Amino acid sequence: MPGPIRLGDPTTGGGRVISARLGNFSTIDGKPIVVLGDLANCPRHTGIFAFVEADHSTTFNDLGIVLQGHRLACGCHALSTVGTSFDVTPTTPQAGAAGAGSAQRAANAIGAGLLANALGGTTDGEQPFSGRFELLDEATGRPVAGRRVRLSTPSGKQLDCQTDLQGLTPWLSSDVDEPLMFQLLDAGEHSTA
Structure with a gap:
């Protein structure tokens, strides 16, 4: 069995585990x-x-x-x-x-990782759930760079954006913790919203 993760353990991205809700x-x-x-x-x-x-x-x-x-x-x-x-x-x-x-x-939820502020609250005017997502090619594991993506929620919100050179979406934020669905768009496909 792989080793369990504890508060303070390092990450492969150069960071550390910062919360252990238990x-x-x-x-x-x-x-x-x-x-x-x-x-x-x-x-x-x-x-x-x-x-x-x-x-x-x-x-x-x-x-x-x-x-x-x-x-x-x-x-x-x-x-x-x-x-x-x-x-x-x-x-x-x-x-x-x-x-x-x-x-x-x-x-x-699908697309989880919209984050609740790690310090347990937000300052006035900030939305409590935010993050960016790295899209990776399932076959190669490489970032999906420069690709148009549609993000949508069960409540009907929709956002079209484009990944950067590292395959990252722009920063997203919301005041509601709901799942995100990702859809890769063809070059000519546009938002219906």
Whole structure:
């Protein structure tokens, strides 16, 4: 089994895991375990992104734990700092412990990674969910650069944009945590909105 990810573990994008919503509820060797929807910063993709993959054979509060190799919304993953032998310690949750709530629903959605501000709030005028996405060719693993893309939501919002040279969408933001669907557009295809 790949090593579990904990708060502070490094990422392949040069960042670190910055949230572990279970807090001290469950730790490995004294560090909080990371679960689906927890966040890491990514200097490579210039943002903070949620883990969108997890192992659901082991769960805490119905959230799968993140193991080495599980991806962030930006495509990078965290590197486990746990040795081959470790101690998992479930403890009593503290008052005010974070619940799954809407962040879990967002993480389970297609296009998850629209991020809830890692500090737990926003300043006046900012929208609480934002991020960019790297589109990768499934066959080659290379960025899909300079391609027109349509992003749409179940509520009917639609945005046409173009990926940059690294295959990244522009920064997107919303005040609602809802799934995103991505559609690659042909050169002549335009928005119907």
